[in-house]
Amino acid sequence: MANHVIKKFDRIVMLLQGGGALGSYQVGIFKGLHDAGYTPNWIISTSIGAINSAIIAGNKPDDRVKKLQEFWHTISTKTLPVPDELNNILLERFQHFLSAKCTEWIGQPGFFSPRPVSPWLSIESTADQLSYYDTEELRETLLRFINFDLINEKKIRLSMGAVRIATGNLVYFDNSKMEIKPEHVMASGALPPGFPAVRIDNQLFWDGGVHSNTQIHLLFEEDEPISTLCFMVNLFDSYGKRPTNMDDVIKRQKDISYSSHHRQLIQTHQYMHNLRHAISVLGKHIPEEQKENSKIKKLIELGSSGIIHLARFHYKGKRSDLSSKDYEFSLPSILDHFDAGYADVERALREPLWYQPFDDTTGLIVHELSDNPTADDFPFDINLYER
Numbered sequence: 001m002a003n004h005v006i007k008k009f010d011r012i013v014m015l016l017q018g019g020g021a022l023g024s025y026q027v028g029i030f031k032g033l034h035d036a037g038y039t040p041n042w043i044i045s046t047s048i049g050a051i052n053s054a055i056i057a058g059n060k061p062d063d064r065v066k067k068l069q070e071f072w073h074t075i076s077t078k079t080l081p082v083p084d085e086l087n088n089i090l091l092e093r094f095q096h097f098l099s100a101k102c103t104e105w106i107g108q109p110g111f112f113s114p115r116p117v118s119p120w121l122s123i124e125s126t127a128d129q130l131s132y133y134d135t136e137e138l139r140e141t142l143l144r145f146i147n148f149d150l151i152n153e154k155k156i157r158l159s160m161g162a163v164r165i166a167t168g169n170l171v172y173f174d175n176s177k178m179e180i181k182p183e184h185v186m187a188s189g190a191l192p193p194g195f196p197a198v199r200i201d202n203q204l205f206w207d208g209g210v211h212s213n214t215q216i217h218l219l220f221e222e223d224e225p226i227s228t229l230c231f232m233v234n235l236f237d238s239y240g241k242r243p244t245n246m247d248d249v250i251k252r253q254k255d256i257s258y259s260s261h262h263r264q265l266i267q268t269h270q271y272m273h274n275l276r277h278a279i280s281v282l283g284k285h286i287p288e289e290q291k292e293n294s295k296i297k298k299l300i301e302l303g304s305s306g307i308i309h310l311a312r313f314h315y316k317g318k319r320s321d322l323s324s325k326d327y328e329f330s331l332p333s334i335l336d337h338f339d340a341g342y343a344d345v346e347r348a349l350r351e352p353l354w355y356q357p358f359d360d361t362t363g364l365i366v367h368e369l370s371d372n373p374t375a376d377d378f379p380f381d382i383n384l385y386e387r
Helices: 002-007 020-035 048-057 061-075 089-106 136-145 182-188 217-221 246-258 262-283 294-301 331-348
Strands: 011-016 042-045 157-164 169-174 198-200 203-207 228-234 308-314 364-368
Touching: 011 020, 011 048, 020 048, 020 061, 020 228, 020 331, 042 048, 048 061, 048 136, 048 157, 048 182, 061 136, 061 331, 089 331, 136 182, 157 182, 169 182, 182 198, 182 203, 217 262, 262 294, 262 364, 308 331
Parallel strands: 011 042, 011 228, 042 157, 228 308, 308 364
Antiparallel strands: 157 169, 157 203, 198 203
16 A cells, blocks of 8 residues: 555655654654655754754665664663563653763763863853864764765755854755755754854854754745655654643653644644645636736736645653653663654554545645644633633
8 A cells, every 4th residue: 555655645755853862763753664665755854853864865775774773873872771570660760860861971972972161161252162062973973874975966855954043044954955064964953052053164053943843844835736745753742741740840841842833833834835725726717818817827826736745743752751851862762762653653554644535625734643632631621721
């Protein structure tokens, strides 16, 4: 069935969020899709998603999963897992806590290391020197796992979001428009104040997540009238349980902040895209002689005949996850994320929602692949107070 489904789409896109150690969940997602024959033509990403996407675009198809897994093994902390038979959440949380503290104290191999002198002691410096950690070793790691010549052959379009510090504007490093180098990948993942800004052509850049952790805007800015299947991989879930302790509060706040209000963004784009698609459909019913009218011609040009199926995966996590889950790089956690992503794809592909019949007057169709939202226990309808 997979090959038949794939052929009905002109383009397959992956949209990868930032999220530090949680980015290993994207590896499981990619492996599941890769095994089922879903090969992306275009990857839009930021932060750790940019690193994963560069590894995908910078390797031959048969090597992509292996290189992704090798990269994550390289930067992980090698610790023993908690035995399954213990089923002890408190012990798992203690292990997560220790692993995150190790990251804070010594960094991660092949990724980043703490600066010997606190940046707070710098009276006058530049953004590429002002950070808690140094990421210079990441450059060598990227060169080890990524063939940048292959990226620049443009067999897969790669678009990585970053923020120009001087203007605060979101920019994209796109291999369809420029030559991609290690510095572009590093800039997309340069999240302050942990990581330093990256200098490119005498301009300083920070992580695209400073602006938006979900770079969905670029997908909707494309005017190509083609059918698209986009797999959106969220590492922070806007749905979740009510906090019961202070760590829950921090974790919940982080999930809400870094999910980038994607529901509102998608609803807005869905309305606009459906409107443009409706204009395109109506334009086909206008008599040919009237299409030459300059005013009508301009209106028809506003239409877009492309249909986008947006399939969203969400990392749901485990009960033992702490607020430090995005910088907890223990190998057992990384492997858990691999497995979770792969299992989510297997479940989604049993009955692909994008294979079902749909209204062809709709321009953007959203397929929610995560669990149902957590029910809140407020005694009144909370939706009355949400906007």
